[in-house]
Amino acid sequence: MKKxxxxxxxxxxMPVLMVAAYDENxxxxxxxxxxxxxxxxxxxxxxxxxxHKTTQNLLKTKAFTVALADRAxxxxxxxxxxxxxxxxxxKFERTGYHAVRSAHVNAPVIEEFPVVMECELAEVTETExxxxxxxxxxxxxxxxxxxxxxxxxxxxxxxxxVFDQFQHGYYVxxxxxxKAWNAGVGLMKKA
Numbered sequence: 001m002k003k004x005x006x007x008x009x010x011x012x013x014m015p016v017l018m019v020a021a022y023d024e025n026x027x028x029x030x031x032x033x034x035x036x037x038x039x040x041x042x043x044x045x046x047x048x049x050x051x052h053k054t055t056q057n058l059l060k061t062k063a064f065t066v067a068l069a070d071r072a073x074x075x076x077x078x079x080x081x082x083x084x085x086x087x088x089x090x091k092f093e094r095t096g097y098h099a100v101r102s103a104h105v106n107a108p109v110i111e112e113f114p115v116v117m118e119c120e121l122a123e124v125t126e127t128e129x130x131x132x133x134x135x136x137x138x139x140x141x142x143x144x145x146x147x148x149x150x151x152x153x154x155x156x157x158x159x160x161x162v163f164d165q166f167q168h169g170y171y172v173x174x175x176x177x178x179k180a181w182n183a184g185v186g187l188m189k190k191a
Contacts, residue, residue, distance in 0.1 A: 105138060118141070121134075
């Protein structure tokens, strides 16, 4: 029997996304965002507050990157969610991390995170319920160490962090338990 929990954001897992943009002076700002998802073949939607320093920066530059946080960089990823660039001028510098300019958009690529999507600002949607930044993905880059033999990102090598809204924990992905568009095939044949 299920127990009522009230209003809980019961979506699991949630991604741990590192959103990065330059300010008007070329300074790097990074934030941790869990409320984001792919919304089309070349689009990512980030449901983030417009008051974030990173949001304000990407609205000005019309570009940003979204990296997947991994186990090896959990401390900095969490810090990017705790600290605000609106109050901490040296937020990025405190981590000792490194950024290079994307070859595809006017945004920083944080070298330590293994997978990054380089995005142009496609649209901003604001309703009574949400504020969403939608980016057009112009390139995705990944460290060779997280690629499989077929040249695609291997989740078992990635050790991507996922956020748990229930207990406020971080978990790591990795174990493959089935194949998409295959695990349910047997039910297609059921009479």
